[in-house]
Every structure is written in structure tokens, then in C-alpha cells.
Amino acid sequence: MNTGTKRILFSIILIYIFHILSVAGFYSHVNLKSGFPILNDDYTIHYAHVEPTKAFFRDSFSLWGYDPYFNSGEPRNTVFDADAKAAEIVCLIFSFASSALVYNIYVLSIYLLAPLIFLWSLYNFGLKGWGAVAGFLFGTCYWWSYPSFRFNLAGQFAFIFVSYLTLLILSLFYRYVRTGAYRYIMLCGLIGGIALCVHILAPINIAVGAVVIYGLSFKKMSLKQHLGLFSCLVFILLVNSPWIIPFIRFYKMNNLSSIGWFFGEKNPFLFIDAYLLGGGIHRYLRLAILFAAVGGFVVWKKEKSPLFYPLAINSIILFIYVFFGSYSSLTFLQNPWRYEFEMNLFLLIPASVYITSIFGNGIMMKQKIISSITCIFLLICLFPVNALHAMKILLPSHRNERIIKYDRLSLAGNNGVEYSFEELPHNDIPPAAFELIDWIKNNTTNEGRIMLEDSCWQSRHAYWGSHIPGMFPQLTGREFIGGPIPQYFMIHHYASFQEGFFCGKYLEKYNEEELMKKIDQYNIKWIICFTPYSRDYFSKFNDNIFLLDRVEKFYIYEVDRKPDFFISGKGNVKATYNHIKLSDLPEGNDVIIKYHWLETLKTFPPRSVEMAPVDDDPVGFIKIKNVPKEIEIFNAY
Structure with missing residues (x-):
């Protein structure tokens, strides 16, 4: 190993040690042995799906089922949790351990792995040496910047992590079509199966880029390569079918369009406002990444790099999603703002190429000056202030600090009341x-x-x-x-x-x-x-x-009323996941109970289960005809 290689390796290790220490501070208020998951904002709702999943699996080896505990009964873990399946499955696999412990370690692992995944992606895209160091530095710092840092504070970590995973999948697919080595498409299948499980919107991140890579290489690929790609896609769908099938089945029961979301505005000039200087550092960061990325695309265009078209076109599509997604109900309901992170993650790759061109031979001084200015601008905007704040908490004098300021919101709201999603991850139950x-x-x-x-x-x-x-x-x-x-x-x-x-x-x-x-x-x-x-x-x-x-x-x-779960009839009710047991019923009569009907519900002994309309409830309640003295309602899948 020569001196240059040692320096490169040392730089990568140094950057990662910095990230590890920052994560240690960021996560320092999470007590792994407390028996509770991270409580901040959406972390709890992701975790709330875990125990029902384990109950359904114990009962029927399924990942979804009938939940009587919320909303007067519902099909649980079908649609709403499509961005949390990985956490559920990981906790299910490690059922022998505390769910909270497994969940907290799972989240910590995501934080630690994200920059390494980006480094692997850079290598697959051909960035080596100091280009890989620059990209690794930028990708690591970006994890600590807006919007990813805000997402991670608010418990919306799944999409941030899957953004790194999908970029890795695209890079492996790129190597597959370039080399024909089947290990790359096998890795695409394995990681793709995980990525879709982490977040259902994973394919959107890279769909266009993958299609462009495939289209440009279609004629050069052998029949075995085409079959390898087809097998990869089939594998991804098969391993996720236990939750994709119920998702499709019950998707018609969503009411996404009736909720007053705050995911964007119909403003054709929103992108101009987003890139105008002023306000939070995130505005400058957007511009710095864009400037450097444009320079990188110019370099690729001159070199006729095969990366130019797939990464440029995919970035443009993500740009359209971010700033014009509110015009389509389909993209609006996906929260188009989220794609800004993936877009900038894409742009950091050509940005790294452009920055490292400073050190290239035969580069004119004028170009080096421009590259140097762009590099300084990008480094200033990416400077990981949030990481330093997090690392500082490892010091005894700052150990009790729980609030961290990020770029967009102030440290405190009205009358000094702190915003919940500005609090560092913790699992302290008050x-x-x-x-x-x-x-x-x-x-x-x-x-x-x-x-x-x-x-x-x-x-x-x-x-x-x-x-x-x-x-x-x-x-x-x-x-x-x-x-x-x-x-x-x-x-x-x-x-x-x-x-x-x-x-x-x-x-x-x-x-x-x-x-x-x-x-x-x-x-x-x-x-x-x-x-x-x-x-x-x-x-x-x-x-x-x-x-x-x-x-x-x-x-x-x-x-002041006597509790009664019967609209028609009388008896006793005992409900738990997938089962509602009725006893002391009026034999031979029909009963209607105050639980939502579901088409998969059956009874033992067998009786007719129907939907009984009730006022303006959009689902209706369970009606059973000709009941015996005792009967059990169960989810028959």
C-alpha cells in the first residue's frame, strides 16, 4: 500500500470516526435497557406497529390482521405502515429479545450505516481515490444537514435511509450492465428487497435512472443478463409479497385525499424561492450543491461518461417531484418535499467529481479557481454544525442538553415552549x-x-x-x-x-x-x-x-351510560388481535356488534357475517345471523 493510498484510507477512517462520535452524542439520551422505544414524534408510531405484527404472526403467520383496539376495529398493518415494515420484521425476527431494545438498535444501525452505504455507491459509480474521499465527506456531512437532520429528529428516518439504499442499488445495477457480473444483480435483489421493506416509495427514487441505464445498455446485454434483471425484480416482489398483497387489497380503504396535508403549495415559482439566498443555511446549501453538480455534469459530458444521462435525468425528475409535485394528487400525497433529500444525494456525486477536478492535470487555472470557490462555498454550507452540537453532548458539562437547533426552526416556540421534534432522540417516559x-x-x-x-x-x-x-x-x-x-x-x-x-x-x-x-x-x-x-x-x-x-x-x-358493545342483541364480548369472542347470546337471533366489519371475518361455528350500515360511519358494523349461545369471530385472511 503506497503513501497516497494510506492517506486516502486514513481520511475515510477519520471522517467515519467523526460520524460515529456525532451519532454517539445524538443518541446518548436513548437508554437501550429502558424497555421503551425512542419516543420522539414519529419514532413511537413506527414502533406502535411492532407488537400487533408479532401478535398477528403468532396467531396466523401473517404480518397483518384485525385490530379491535383502535377505530372501533380495523385491518391493521396493511396500508398506513408501508414506511415501517422493516422495523416490524426486524423486531419479529429477533422476537426472543425485547422489542424496544431491537427497535432502538435497528435505528442506531441505520444512523451508522448510511454514510458507508454512500461510500459504497461512490465506488460503484467509479469515484475512487480523492474523489471517493470528497464524496464520502459530502455525503456524511449532508446526513447532518437539512432536510435529513430534521427528518431524523422527527422520527422520519425510513425515507432518509432508503434514499441511501436506493442510490446503492442504482450503482450496483450500473456495474451489472457494465460488467455483466451476476453478483451485482444478486446484490440488487437482496438490497432491493430490504429497501422496499424499509419504505414503499423506494422505487420512485431511482426508477427513471435505472430505466435510462437499462435503455442505453439494452442491446449490449446478453439474454442471461436480461433474465437476471427480471429474476431480481421478481425476487424483490416475492420477498415483500406478505405485506404488498394486503397493501394492494386494502388500499381502497385509505382516505389520503380527504386529509388536510401540508406537503407543498401550487406555486410554479416555488423552486426560485427555494434557491434564493437568505433565510436558513439550507437555501445556500441547495445552491452550493446545484452549482457543484452542474460543474460535474459538464465534466461528465466532456468525458462522455455513461453516468451523465442516467444521473442527470433522474435528478431532473426528482426536481420536478419536489417543486411541482403538488400539482398532481398522486405525487402530492407522497409528500413531494421528501424527494429533495434524494435529489441532492444524487447531485453530490457529480459535485464530488467537479470538486476533485481541482487536482486534475491539464486543468486551466481559471477553471481551478472556479472549482476552488465552488468547493469552499459547498464546504461552508455543508459544515456539520449539527454533528458538532451532537458530539458536544458526550462531554460531561453538556450531558444534560436535550434540545438541538437545526436550520429551519428556532430553538423555542411561543413563550419558550420547545418544539418536540427539536429534542434529541430519547426514551424517557415522564x-x-x-x-x-x-x-x-x-x-x-x-x-x-x-x-x-x-x-x-x-x-x-x-x-x-x-x-x-x-x-x-x-x-x-x-x-x-x-x-x-x-x-x-x-x-x-x-x-x-x-x-x-x-x-x-x-x-x-x-x-x-x-x-x-x-x-x-x-x-x-x-x-x-x-x-x-x-x-x-x-x-x-x-x-x-x-x-x-x-x-x-x-x-x-x-x-353516565351502561357500556354495551351490542347495537342489536345482547351478551358478553372479549376482543383481542384477530379474535372477538361473544358469549351468552340470544340463540337463533341476529346480533350487531360495535366493531367495524371486514370482508375477511369468519365465525366458528360458521355463520353468515354481514356488514350492517350505521349512520354515517363509512365502514359499517359486524352483523351475525342466527347466532348460537357462543361464537368466535376471527380473521380468516
């Missing part, structure tokens, strides 16, 4: 959370449901910066109207309660008779709310709704 959980376990029963007011960023994440209500069934054993997250895009979520919005309209739109009818319809016995709006509303119903207790900001009410 005493008030334990108190609320214990109150529910000790003062409620399974005879009735709890109407739980859910919270998101609009109400400043009332549940201590998390979506811990998604975990309440595992923590309390109760059923809820409200949760697991306010933006739960299934039609079953009509039976929900968030920030004063209950079953399709705000509380003030209900008179007392209408409210009590809805409460009876979903067998609600207790109400937990936190907004002044909801508290003021419920305080008016002194004859039917009584204030029982208060836990921190949460007011707990009891409804």
Missing part, C-alpha cells in the same frame, strides 16, 4: 405518562371504550412530544376511539378524536342528543382530553358527562 397509563389500567375496564383526544404538531404534541397513544393498547389493554395518530389515513379513522374533532366534525357541531348518540354508537364510557376547547365543551354536559380526575394537562371524564 412521570405524568406513567400516571396516565396507570390511571387507565386501574380505573377503566374492557366493558367500554375510551375516547382519547389525540395530538400532533398543531397542538404541540401534547403527549410529551410523542405519539405514545399508539402504544396505549399494549400498555393498558384497553380499546380507544382516538389514536394511533391524528393523520391515520384509513376510512376506519372516522371513529376518532383529535384536537376537538370527533367523528367527522368539531365538537361544537354536536348538540347533546347527537353527541350521546355517537358516544353510544361506539360504546364510549370514558373521555380523556387536553385542549381547552374540548374541556369547555364537555363541561356543559353536567347531566351525562362528569369530570372524574386530572392527570397533568389531561382531564378525565366518565359518561
